Amino acid sequence: MRLLKMKGWCIAFSFTSLSIALASCGAGHHSQPDTIYMPDMVYSPAFKAQQEGAMRMPVKGTIPRNFTPYAYAKDPEAAGRELKNPFHRTAKVFARGQALFNTYCIVCHGPAGEGDGTIVPKFPRPPSLQSDKVRTWPDGRIYHVISMGQNLMPSYASQIDVSDRWAIIHYVRALQRSKHPTPEDLKVAAAAAKQ
Ligand code: HEC
Known part of the structure; x- marks a missing residue:
């Protein structure tokens, strides 16, 4: 080939x-x-076979099933408006998101998403995920960046499946709130720590 x-x-x-x-x-x-x-791999499989029964089914329309093309490739704003995170922020989803962030994102974005990953400055420093901009982005807008990439950041569509992208977004939200945790955030973090 x-x-x-x-x-x-x-x-x-x-x-x-x-x-x-x-x-x-x-x-x-x-x-x-x-x-x-x-x-070129912006087409994503839906759930892995073993996840199909294990995880709650998403709200209809939020996640393409089988190999439906990603419909928002050229429209990040529409992705932000229309794509909703299908998962609740349970301890399990949070722990999954954390593990994935630490595998795929931390090397560039750093442990708290501040742009201080170990690859910097060999790779240009990414903008902080703690910015007002990203904090106020809807989940679907972050989903779009993970799926499509953005300028220097490559797409992770071929490496991170759909449900895992949403789990990562929950974890990014937790990082963003980590400086001003709500009582609910503290409860979730405590539950995750016990697992
Ligand atoms: C190879 C290094 C690298 C990796 C790995 C990486 N990113 Fe990025 N990311 C970047 C760079 C560089 C930018 C800025 C791109 C630009 O200039 O628009 C960026 C931008 C972003 C943005 C938009 C920020 C903004 O202010 O526009 C988000 C959200 C984001 N990344 C999330 C993630 C997530 C989540 C992961 C893990 C799945 C990840 N990134 C993995 C380098 C990386």
């Missing part, structure tokens, strides 16, 4: 080993799906 057309260079992350490799990005398939990021 060496039919790749070079479209320039992208940074690809191998999150299992936390090593970073430069890899060419192009359309098509290749032999190392775990280590190479594919920008």
